[in-house]
Amino acid sequence: MKIQNEQPVLTVRNLKTHFFTEDGVVKAVDGVDFDLYPGEILGLVGESGCGKSVTSLSILRLVGVPGKIVDGEIWFEGKNLLSLTENEMVAMRGNRMSMIFQQPQTSLNPVYKIGDQVAEVFTIHKNLPKKEAWDKAVELLHLVGIPDAEKKAHAFPHEMSGGQAQRVMIAMALALNPTLLIADEPTTALDVTIQAQIMDLILELREKMGTSVILITHDLGVIAEMADRVAVMYAGQIVEQATVQELFARPHHPYTKGLMGSIPVLGKVTRRLEVIPGSVPNLINLPQGCRFSPRCKARIEQSLEICLHENPMLVETGSNHLCRCWLYDGQMKSAGDLMEANHE
């Protein structure tokens, strides 16, 4: 466990990224706060459309039209990224902070050799001459475990498997030893045995370089095996945040609990899986009050009125444990205890 009284490398406050579409304003990210500490892996978990990918793109300021960051602050290396000029931001990307994506093969440019694509990072940020940059690229490819890197550097992306392409992406992202790496579903498109390889690689490089990582995934298994701390997102907001052990041992939020109950776990066969009824709300017409309230079993069982009218705050509900739920909010503490008691 990392020591949390260190200065965070990244601080996100009240981040709001909205998409202005013909049908209305999609509030993809709507008030997200979190800190990332040196050397830790923060898992950002949630279902599709919960805003986890948009959050990461917002940090790099890569949200395209019709999306726009409408509010918030992102503090990184002593600067608020949202007030930097585009040129300052360009110097930041790929250098101090970098990103890898879900589809490694389509994320590489099909018409350039992979060696050139990795070397490009050195030529643009360090002004290295071509030859030197290429040599460095080959070195990096070797580091991320590409067999026969000298030769493979001449290969084009379509000649590589998904796993190898993801290794190239990682090489590219870690080339300049950035402070922050954002990994957006880095293993989702890969097979299980390849996923294991990539997970090992990221963990190994994190140890070696001390990079802080934001790991975005929908797979609780990946989170459990890799992350130090976890933030659970639902409908554009963080609903729960805790250390990984704490979260899996004592999930608070009804959504987190539902999520955990709904996945089959290897070696623990149950007759039935738990179910979160309904589906993710439309981000244009969000439900009144708590965004999870229409699907919340706890609300129905406890017949809580407030959930339907007011969205709860993300409050501390335990040591290093934050939760956005009326059951755990100050006034409602008793109800939360009641729930906890019922659950045990």
Place this chain on the structure above:
Amino acid sequence: MNEPLKTHTARMELIQVRNLKKYYTIRGGFFQRIKSCGKAVDNVSFDIFDGETLGLVGESGCGKTTIGRTMLRLIEPTGGEVYYEGNNIFNLSGGALQAIRRNMQIIFQDPFSSLDPRMPVGESIMEGMRINRIGTRKEQFDMMIDVLRKVGLEDYHARRYPHEFSGGQRQRIGIARALALRPRFIICDEPVSALDVSIQSQVLNILKDLQEEYGLTYLFIAHNLSVVEHISDRVAVMYLGKIVELAHRAELFYNPLHPYTQALLSAIPIPDPAVKRKRITLKGDVPSLFNPPKGCRFHPRCPFAKDQCLVEAPPYREVQKGHFAACWLNE
């Protein structure tokens, strides 16, 4: 919470697959000769018992989906036989084939392309009965409403079009459509892998409920071992066009005999940080079907490969009662 293992008092084989083969060829050169041949399904045999769920797992491109499609003759096989209640469906044609096909249905992975966007979903569900001329219009309609309710949808949804439904709802409609023909056997081809986690469990539960209610037999194809373990009675593991291991679920998970199965099991991330395991990480990538390794196809990645494995493919046989495997380590 662990439920007792299902016991089969009368283990009748509903489906028998024998030496199933499906080869794909690439042609090239001046005279368009066959240049290479990919054995997507290479001499695969297994049985599915009445009322059970047989899980079929493997990584992408291992041929698991091709097995499902060839069994229904959606793809023409290169060789082998598939028996449904003792009738080889590869020998049938016309009416006899159609009569058997009604009993064998399929649910697909992609909830978006599996429904005709220009057809109200009620029509889609009734389509099978129309094709097979089952019942009157009224009976077809009643049946449609019945299965719609069975999968947790409402009557009025029948008039709606697919674009008005979410992924999970569409998957329910896909199930309803398969169910409407009252089949005995359903191939579930990755039915939950395109769905969100919280929706997966809804669909898995429905599949289990329906199996109980109608005594359905499933072939459950998936790449997610946790899901397969959850739903299957027996599990078959595929690698590069061949089944490498097949056993009862518990047997397979607690006593895997093939190194590939062992690696696969250890590679799956467990959503519990308290569990610490020693992971067997396989080296390298899955080889191409068009250029499979000689001998045992798994040997280049196998941590236990012996000299023999490089030369000769191991036989696929019953190592222990009901536990099949293809590995020289067990010989």
Place this chain on the structure above:
Amino acid sequence: MLGYIARRLVQMVGVVLISAVATYALLNLAPGGPMTGLRQQQQGRNRITAADIARIRAYYELDLYLPVRFSRWLIGHPRGPITVGGTEWFANTPIGCRQPIEKNVRNEKGKIETKVVGCNENVYLRDLEGRKVSRGILLGDFGASWKLLRDRPVSDLIMSRLPKTIELIGLSTLLSLLLGIPLGIYSAVKQYSRFDYIFTSLAFLGSAMPTFFFGILMILVFSILPKSAGLPYLPPGSASAVREYVVPLIGTIQPDTIADRLMHLVLPVITLTIVSVASWSRFIRASMLEVLRQDYVRTARAKGLKEKLVILKHALRNALIPFVTIVVFSIPSLFGGAIITETIFSWPGMGRLYFLALGDSDFPVAMAILFITAVLTVIATLIRDLVYTLIDPRIRYS
């Protein structure tokens, strides 16, 4: 790769042959042609004798059966008796008919038609000796023109027109590329901006505008109206003037000087350029927008590339891949597509030549142009496929 090219070359020859057969049959099977007028004169006051007719038929080779005629046109054979090892082959096989027997018959609808029912005098291989014959179109001899330049080689006609067409289309293609690509890119990059809005509207108008109407408008606006208003104007047609002319505010222009030829080039070049800029830049814009959505463009940005590099290095290269097809295929239309523009501006190029040849039933000329177009088309297809392997590493032929 060499094997691939060899296979393609064999295919290409096949395709060219098939298209040659098809066009030859189309032009030669249909009744009419050069004899139509003569027949009427014959019926009129009987000025032309049957012998004259036979002579003219022989001159146009119309007395030969179609396969023989085609073979002579294609490869210049047969030219006379075929002797192998002392024996003459096919000596008694008729290869044509000098004087067909015609008869008026009543067809099923009750109309009277003239039909060929037999032959008075056959043509044999030995009769071919001494007849003029081309070396065959496959060897680049297009034969002699029938009407436009009577008895002169078609190649002369084509060679005199070719430079004019290349001048016109080459210039406008170059301009269209220079204008169309940057405009399309800029518009895509600034999607939804005011520039993009105005540009796409104009490009839409441009690509919906029929060339012939546009050409006429250009003549009206830049030639006729200013001339009658006493303003500087551009010549409305042809490639150069015959005598010196005065343009207000510009001065006297001598015929066939550079200034004169430039003046004549402006209108047709602008017309062609605007039409292709409109469609090409629309294409580039669409393909650029498609590419800008791709994952690797996002990767390039995440790497810290400046937007200019992202566009010019990572996006453009990919966006140009489909564009190559369009540009390469504008090569054959050098000869075909310019028909309308050349006609409107009386430009002495291949397109206008084709138009005239069709109007005058000068089949050898029309055939030659169609044949050249077909050859260029298959070559363009090959070039396109080879260029693809150069710019797109995903494509490899074997």
Place this chain on the structure above:
Amino acid sequence: MAAQVDSISLLNDYPKEESPWRLVFRRFRKHKLAMISLGVMLVLFLITLFARQIAPFEVDEITVGNYFLKPGSVQEATGRVHLLGTDNLGRDLFSRLIYAGRISLTVALLSVVISSIIGVTIGAISGYYGGWVDNLLMRIVEFFLTIPSLPILLIISAMLLKNQDAIPIPQFLLELAGKLMLLEVREARQAVLIILVLAGLGWLTSAQLMRGMVLSLRNQTFVEAAKAMGAGGAWIILRHMIPNAMAPIIVDASLNMANYVVAEAALSFLGFGIQEPIPTWGNMLSATQAYMLDMPWLPLIPGLPIFLCSLAFNYIGDGLRDALDPRLKL
């Protein structure tokens, strides 16, 4: 407890069901220029439909001495107005324009209908059954598509116009076409030949489009589902392929309308299409071009409607394409 929660119906309910076509129309309406174009085209079609009632003069009515009257001129003797003036023979341009519109639009419309039917049929068969038939058909189609089409169009129509009886056309078809275009049977033959030429080359793109659609639909799992339920080729083509391929075919048809209006005009303009005295916009343009030195407005009279139609059908096609874009959620 689980079952109880399962039964809470929390489906995203929509107020009313909306068929895909209705949805398309709702989106189409957002495209303002396309809506305006649709309106303009409806008006044009109506005008030509009532050509006899609207046109003030007969199509070939010649008043001696009234050559080259300016637009808006009044015949002194009768007081009738030549709205757009008269041509070199003294025929009323406004009336001729309306009759010409009827012919030009009918030729384009019939060509689109015929070429779409041929294209859809051939494309569907080619795509669904594949094999050597598909291979052969598509090689032919590709070849014709790569050759510039205008020279081919010109040569075929030149040949056909010289030998108008080369292709037998049933009498009743000629009569029908004559009625549609207000032509005598003898004249209708020319128009029908032009339709055949245009459609004969025009089906190529529709066939390619349809084949592509069928190939992509063949991989859609709903087609596999139908097969799994025992559906045969005909069922799948009629119930699944054609309804789903309709959208791009309609877009293609509306863009083709624009192409055919222009192509017919181009043929007639070059003198290889429908011949004088039958009026079409194309041959009117070619006739007026000769006199534009003195009367510069003349070419605008037949030219503008050609441009207008081309533009309108392009906008309609554009609007339809936007409305039918598969990238949008449907």
